[in-house]
Amino acid sequence: MTTPLLLDVDVLRSAIQEEYAEVAACPLKGFHFHTGRFLADRLGYPAERIDQLPEPVVESFAGVGNPFSWDDLKPGETVVDLGSGAGFDTVLAAQMAGPAGRVIGVDMTPAMLAKARQNAELLGLNNVELRESYLEELPVADATADVIISNGVINLCPDKATVLAEAFRVLKPGGRLQIADIIVAKAVPDSAKQDIGLWTG
Ligand SMILES: C[S@@+](CC[C@H](N)C(=O)[O-])C[C@H]1O[C@@H](n2cnc3c(N)ncnc32)[C@H](O)[C@@H]1O
Numbered sequence: 001m002t003t004p005l006l007l008d009v010d011v012l013r014s015a016i017q018e019e020y021a022e023v024a025a026c027p028l029k030g031f032h033f034h035t036g037r038f039l040a041d042r043l044g045y046p047a048e049r050i051d052q053l054p055e056p057v058v059e060s061f062a063g064v065g066n067p068f069s070w071d072d073l074k075p076g077e078t079v080v081d082l083g084s085g086a087g088f089d090t091v092l093a094a095q096m097a098g099p100a101g102r103v104i105g106v107d108m109t110p111a112m113l114a115k116a117r118q119n120a121e122l123l124g125l126n127n128v129e130l131r132e133s134y135l136e137e138l139p140v141a142d143a144t145a146d147v148i149i150s151n152g153v154i155n156l157c158p159d160k161a162t163v164l165a166e167a168f169r170v171l172k173p174g175g176r177l178q179i180a181d182i183i184v185a186k187a188v189p190d191s192a193k194q195d196i197g198l199w200t201g
Pocket of ligand 1: 016017020060061062063064082083084085086087088089106107108109112133134135136150151152153156157
C-alpha cells in the first residue's frame with residue numbers, strides 16, 4: 001500500500017522550477033548535482049559527439065545517465081523527450097533522427113524551454129519542437145512516438161504511474177522507452193518524501 005503524499009504538488013513543482021531555472025541561467029553556479037560537460041563525460045557520452053556541440057547546449061545538462069547507451073536512434077524516428085531541460089539530449093536525438101525525423105521536447109520550466117529553443121536554433125535544427133507542460137498531462141497525440149527518451153526527470157514526479165501511463169499512450173504500438181533515471185532499492189521513508197530539498201536534488 002502506498003502512503004498518501006502530504007507534500008503540496010504545486011509547491012513541489014514551484015521549487016523544482018526555481019532550481020532548474022537557475023541551472024538554465026547560471027549553469028556554473030555549482031549545485032548539489034553535477035552538470036555540463038563534466039557530467040556528460042562521466043555518464044559515458046562519446047566525446048566526439050559532445051565536442052561538436054556549442055557550450056550553451058552542454059552547460060545546463062543535468063541528467064543522471066545516457067538514454068542512448070542502449071542504442072542510437074534511427075533516422076526518420078519521431079522522438080518525445082520527457083523533461084527535456086535545456087535540450088542536450090533533445091538536440092542529440094534530433095541529429096540522430098535527422099531531417100526525416102522529429103523530436104518533441106516537453107518540460108514545465110519556461111527558462112529551460114527557452115534555452116532549449118535557443119540551442120536548437122544555434123544548431124540550425126528544424127526538426128525540434130519544445131512544448132510547455134507537465135509530464136502528467138502530455139500535450140502529444142496518442143501513438144505519436146517511435147521512442148520516448150527521458151533523463152533524470154521521472155524521479156522528480158510524485159505521480160510516476162500517471163507519467164508512465166501518459167508515456168505509453170503517446171508511444172506507437174511497438175515503440176520503445178529509453179529512459180535514464182534514479183531507482184531506489186529500499187522504500188523511501190515518509191520523512192524523506194515530505195522533504196522538498198531532497199526532491200529537487
Ligand atoms: C534534472 S533536469 C533534467 C533535464 C534534462 N533531461 C537533462 O538531462 O539535462 C529535470 C527537468 O525536468 C523538468 N521536470 C520536472 N518535473 C516535471 C514535470 N512534472 N513535468 C514536466 N517537466 C518536469 C524540470 O523542469 C527540469 O528541466
